Amino acid sequence: MGIKLLKGWRPFAVLLLLFIVWEISVKTAGVPEWLLPAPIHIGSEAYAGWAGFSPHLVSTVKLAMLGFFIGSSIGLLTAIVLHLLPTIREAIYPLLILSQNIPIIVLAPLLVIWFGFGLLPKLIVITLVCFFPITVAALDGFKQTAPELKHYMIMAGATRGQLFWKLELPYSLPSVFSGLKISATYSVMGAVISEWLGAKEGIGVYMTLASSSFRTDRVFVAIFAIMLLSLLFFAVIMLAERRLVRWTNERSEKQ
Amino acid sequence: MSHLQITKLSKQFSGNVVLREFDLTIEEGEFVSILGPSGTGKSTIFHLIGGILAPDNGSIQLMGKEINGKRGFISYMPQTPSLLPWKNILQNVLLGQELHGKKDPERAMDMLKKAGLEAYEKAFPNELSGGMKQRAAFIRALLSPQSMICLDEPFSALDELTRLEMQKWLLSIWEEYRRTVLFITHNIEEALFLSDRIIVLSEKPAKVKAEFNVPYLRPRNESLLLTDDFLKWKRKIHYALTGGPNE
Incomplete structure (x- = not known):
């Protein structure tokens, strides 16, 4: 842990340096605040405007978490079905890839037309960006199951179901978690985009309001909030992974 | 017959x-x-x-x-130990039984003791040496319900000395269970x-x-x-x- 903390200071130092350069250049060049606010100004706005901002933050966190949960469940379920039914996999897999090529920005207004301004179109947007990394990661994980373990299970008479639940699924957990980590960070972005469609509150709403009234400092507060949220989601998934998957080291060194 | x-x-x-x-x-x-x-x-x-x-x-x-x-009619021990890395040794040796019905952890503990693995029942496969892993794999085969x-x-993957140890051990266990x-x-x-x-x-x-x-x-x-x-x-x-x- 101590070593990790020591290593962790480097990105912070770079970040700090970046902020300092930013602050100094804005101040010396005399850039107006509505064009590019200085970091200290953004910080004080975040502090002063916290009461107004926090309900938006909470709303986005809730939306992102719900969307992430639904999206990853659907993603994992899709992977399981596609893995167990190879003929369906061949038919569906290309469509899944295509689904990722639909520009969300174009799709989102359509979803509002179809489903209104409620929760549903927002969840669809988040699910669309969340499920794919998990499906791909889980499918790869299932496929990469160590052949010698599979051979043992088959020789020992495991049924198709046993082979999946007792071997392939637990073996794929590290892969599933790398998918979850990507999706967790996407889910925050997905939530913000879905809020642009029209919502009462949320970071997306706050952001649109701020930018249309030239409150650039608030736009930056929102940007940093999104970044921090993504990091936080990522960290939570990483902690969960560390508790659930204790055997990744062994996998890399092989039996 | x-x-x-x-x-x-x-x-x-x-x-x-x-x-x-x-x-x-x-x-x-x-x-x-x-x-x-x-x-x-x-x-x-x-x-x-x-x-x-x-x-x-x-x-x-x-x-x-x-x-x-x-x-599903034979019990099997492969060339590599093929223990599941996320199960501890006790759970691993019970795998053969798990696939075909009920588990008997007491008997498993008994056999682990005879194999000198009683201190490792809660350990994971990556904490064991090659010979120990093979012993666990053999116990798993012995505990499987097939006759x-x-x-x-x-x-074949073990070094000469460990192999001899394992052969002697296998012989003693087998002579007991036949x-x-x-x-x-x-x-x-x-x-x-x-x-x-x-x-x-x-x-x-x-x-x-x-x-x-x-x-x-x-x-x-x-x-x-x-x-x-x-x-x-x-x-x-x-x-x-x-x-x-x-x-």
Whole structure:
């Protein structure tokens, strides 16, 4: 842990340096605040405007978490079905890839037309960006199951179901978690985009309001909030992974 | 009734004949080794018995019941320990039972104790040495509910000293439980030391080239390995295997 903390200071130092350069250049060049606010100004706005901002933050966190949960469940379920039914996999897999090529920005207004301004179109947007990394990661994980373990299970008479639940699924957990980590960070972005469609509150709403009234400092507060949220989601998934998957080291060194 | 009876078993892979009219009979409680150079159909025989492959011809009968192409009738120990990395040793040795019904952790603990693994029941496979992993894998095979155990070159990946340790250990455990064992190896000494009967396979297509009844009484111990008689037998089997000068 101590070593990790020591290593962790480097990105912070770079970040700090970046902020300092930013602050100094804005101040010396005399850039107006509505064009590019200085970091200290953004910080004080975040502090002063916290009461107004926090309900938006909470709303986005809730939306992102719900969307992430639904999206990853659907993603994992899709992977399981596609893995167990190879003929369906061949038919569906290309469509899944295509689904990722639909520009969300174009799709989102359509979803509002179809489903209104409620929760549903927002969840669809988040699910669309969340499920794919998990499906791909889980499918790869299932496929990469160590052949010698599979051979043992088959020789020992495991049924198709046993082979999946007792071997392939637990073996794929590290892969599933790398998918979850990507999706967790996407889910925050997905939530913000879905809020642009029209919502009462949320970071997306706050952001649109701020930018249309030239409150650039608030736009930056929102940007940093999104970044921090993504990091936080990522960290939570990483902690969960560390508790659930204790055997990744062994996998890399092989039996 | 014989425990396992294989008659006129043939198998070919896209024209490449691996096994032709292979016959083998194993009695209940017998320890039989199949000896053959690598690349012969040794593993194919196991895959056929295990039901992963279906034979082109012939029949495999276990206790008088045909098991051609049916899985789950034998207990198996592969070349690599193949323990599941996320299960601890106790859970791992119970895996064979888990696949076919009820688990018996007490008996498993008992056997782990006999294998000198009682301190490792909660340990994960990556914390164990190669020999310990193989012991756990063998206990898993012993605990599996099927009556016949098939061992596929289980010690070939171990170093010489560990291998001898493992052979002695296997022998002591087996002499206590007397399960029917079919053992595949390419090591003459190992086959002689462990088994009641040795089947020597020919090159492809694999056929029974020679068969030896090993005369040594049980329990056997290590000193047997260096007796003149043992070396004489070793020579004899070596010649049978390589087709060298007959006696």
